[in-house]
Amino acid sequence: MRRMGRAKKYKSPLNLTALMDVFTILVFFLLVNQSTTEILESPREIVLPESIVETKPRQTVVILVSGEEVMVQGERVASLADILESPDSDIPYMQERLQRLQESVIGVNTQTVAESKEVTILADRAIPFKVLRKLMETCTNAGYTRISLAVTQTAHQG
Known part of the structure; x- marks a missing residue:
C-alpha cells in the first residue's frame, strides 16, 4: 500500500x-x-496528344470531347456522330451552354472563368480535325476567343 x-x-x-x-x-x-497549379484530369477513355508545354494551365471553361460525345463543364451538349453529320459549322446547343455559363456567375472563381472568355478543349487524339474546327468556331461565335487545346506534358528533349 x-x-x-x-x-x-x-x-x-x-x-x-x-x-x-x-x-x-x-x-x-x-x-x-499545397499546389498552386491546376492539373486538368482527363478521363481514361481520352488519350491526349503529347507536347512540350512551358506555360501552366489556367482556370477556364472545359470542353471534353470523347469518342462518342461532347461535354461542356460536365453537361452533354452533342454526340460526335451528330457533329460529323451536321452540315452546319456551328453547334447550337453548345453555343447556348457557353452563353448560359457567361450569364450564371456564382462566386469569384466562376466570375474569373466567365470574364476570361477562355476555353480549354480536352479531345482524344483520334478525334477528326473537322470536329475540332466546328468546336472552335462555335466557341468563337459564343464570344470565347481564347482557345487552348489540352495536351500531355512530356520531358523537354534538349
Missing part, C-alpha cells in the same frame, strides 16, 4: 516535445503539398 501511495504522489508531467514534433511535420507536409 505504501508503494501505491508513493506512485500516486509522483505524477510525471506531460511530454509536449513529441507532440510538437508531430504537429511541425504535419504543417510542413501541408505546406509542401
Whole structure:
C-alpha cells in the first residue's frame, strides 16, 4: 500500500516535445503539398496528344470531347456522330451552354472563368480535325476567343 501511495504522489508531467514534433511535420507536409497549379484530369477513355508545354494551365471553361460525345463543364451538349453529320459549322446547343455559363456567375472563381472568355478543349487524339474546327468556331461565335487545346506534358528533349 505504501508503494501505491508513493506512485500516486509522483505524477510525471506531460511530454509536449513529441507532440510538437508531430504537429511541425504535419504543417510542413501541408505546406509542401499545397499546389498552386491546376492539373486538368482527363478521363481514361481520352488519350491526349503529347507536347512540350512551358506555360501552366489556367482556370477556364472545359470542353471534353470523347469518342462518342461532347461535354461542356460536365453537361452533354452533342454526340460526335451528330457533329460529323451536321452540315452546319456551328453547334447550337453548345453555343447556348457557353452563353448560359457567361450569364450564371456564382462566386469569384466562376466570375474569373466567365470574364476570361477562355476555353480549354480536352479531345482524344483520334478525334477528326473537322470536329475540332466546328468546336472552335462555335466557341468563337459564343464570344470565347481564347482557345487552348489540352495536351500531355512530356520531358523537354534538349
